Amino acid sequence: MFRNTQAAKLFLSLLLFLSLSFQGLTIRGQDLVAADDITGGGSSVFVFRGSRKKPQTRASGGFAFASGRGRSGLGRSHVNSQIFAAERKKRTQTVAANTRTRQQTAAGRRLAMSNTLTAKAETQLDANQTDAAIASYREALKLNPRNTKATEGLSDALTAKGIDLAATSKTDAATALEEAVKLDPKNAVAYAKLGEISDAQELTERAIQNYELAIKADDKFSAVYVPLGLDYLKKGEIAKAETYAIRAENEGPETADGRYLRGLVYLKQNKNAEAKAEFDKVLALEPQYAAAKYYQAVAYGQMNQDDQSIAAYKAAVQADPEYAPAWYDLGVAYYNKGDYDNAAASYREAIKYDPNNAQAHANLASTYRQQEKYAEANAEYKAAADNGKKDPDTYSEWGYCLGKTNEWDKSVARLIAAQELSPDAIDYNNTGWAYYNAAQADKAAKNDEAAKANLEKSKASLQTATEKNPKLDAAYANLGTTNNALGDFEAAVAALTIALSLHNDWVVALNGLGIGYRGQNNFTAAVQQFDRVLSLDGNNVLGLYNMGETQYAMGNKKEAKKYQARLNKINPVLASQLDGIISGKIIMDKAKQKIREKIKIPGLPF
Secondary structure, rough: OOOHHHHHHHHHHHHHHHHHOOOOOOOOOOOOOOOOEEEEEEEEEEEEEOOOOOOOOOOHHEEEEEEEOOOOOOOOOOOOOOHHHHHHHHHHHHHHHHHHHHHHHHHHHHHHHOOOHHHHHHHHHHHOHHHHHHHHHHHHHHHHOOOHHHHHHHHHHHHHHHHHHOOOHHOOOOOOOHHHHOOOOOHHHHHHHHHHHHHOOOHHHHHHHHHHHHHHHOOOOHHHHHHHHHHHHOOOOOOHHHHHHHHHHOOOOHHHHHHHHHHHHHHOOOHHHHHHHHHHHHHHOOOOOOOHHHHHHHHHHHOOOOOOOOHHHHHHHHHHHOHHHHHHHHHHHHHHHHHHHHHHHHHHHHEEEOOOHHHHHHHHHHHHHOOOOHHHHHHHHHHHHHHHOOOOOHHHHHHHHHOOOOOHHHHHHHHHHHHHOOOOOHHHHHHHHHHHHHOOOOOOOOOOOHHHHHHHHHHHHHHHHHOOOOEEEEHHHHHHHHHHHHHHHHHHHHHHHHHHHHOOOHHHHHHHHHHHHHHHHHHHHHHHHHHHHHHHOOHHHHHHHHHHHHHHHOOOOHHHHHHHHHHHOOOHHOOOHHHHHHHOOHHHHHHHHHHHHOOOOOOOOO
């Protein structure tokens, strides 16, 4: 939260005066608690559900096999006109002899005309006059429905049509291809293209079915080995994926795609060094193969070679600037390294090319939270929720950031949402935290009735938190704070004593306990608490101020002046206010009002 200790101390001292009163003063200053997962508000403590700096995870749990909305694993069409032409050549050579026989034995003019139209259609198809060829084949079949060559030719022509249409209308392409395989169940190319279209629509099961039918039609149709292997990886069927990786390697020439599939299989098997070596081979064959650069980065990351991983992610987005998963994982890598500026920039690029990625919005929000850009964080949490990310962690962090922008009603609402999704002690504690701070905002607005109502709600939430988890120190600290604010000092002392039994020498609770004792006019016990705070941290501004004020209340003006002098070295503004009280120039209520009017803390709600 704070970049240095001095800034934290100044922050604490300024915030202290937002709610001072002579007896039972409630402290709303921000105090950083030692534990990573707790951020304290003086004596009002917010607890993050995981950790304040919980590491983020790569896309799809570290194996972002294709972006879904962005680039696919291969990033280009594989069933194309060249593959179609090669397969058609094989098929026409196979049926040539039978065709001549049929022509020699054909009887009647209709059969002869059908054969003539079939020959014309073949010429048209060879000349890429696909629509004309389709029309000629259909006329030939009208004359002779048993014209096998026309049937197979029409299937081929519809396949060519489907391949052409796939770039503009996958629906129309699928219609043509489905007719093609109905006419000729041995049309491997049509099945393969249907599989490719299904992949583009993220219909993995349907894609696998079509690829398998292509292999059934032609067991050596190697064009489908890689996409079929990739689809089995999507399903988590690694053994089947490896089978097709081996077939791609053994039954055809070395290709970048085949190496890419093998690398992904290794990656899934957690053989990261072997995976990285395969991706190196891919890039030797095709230096701008962005997906290979991306998964090379994943392999580096899984080997904890973070610098190399970042460099590889950067290479991936240089090769393909619209590669959203690479931008996303680059953001994760920078975030986990603590480089929040680059993390935010990377997440913004990921969102630019994948605007509905809820997790990217949530991660960007968390990054802004680390940068203390709370308004920006709130906007991104909203975008995450609008895109379907409505989980306790998102609502909890969002509630915290709304508090940081003084939007306490909204903060309460988000934290209640988190509580409803996950009704555990932490969420009830945080709801109590928000109600407490909402009450302080009400007090500042001189709405004492609303303040008391919010304090009672805070107390109820915090009591529930302590019941759900009797070991949650923050809940007892917050309950003590709230009871101090309600003037129930006996209950405050009891709660804060438990907090300190769970979290020894916690200055947040020690200061609160001192305030509780002072509210009971037990000045000796109050002094003991503030003295312990200062023995732990001699420059603790809350401790110095509270000790000075307590000494003055006890009639020890000389001692009070000593603490005021020490405070003056750290925070002259607070020291001046304490000096005014000690000298009698400022009475407590007027001092409190002046502080509220003069001390402005931009962006900080407490």
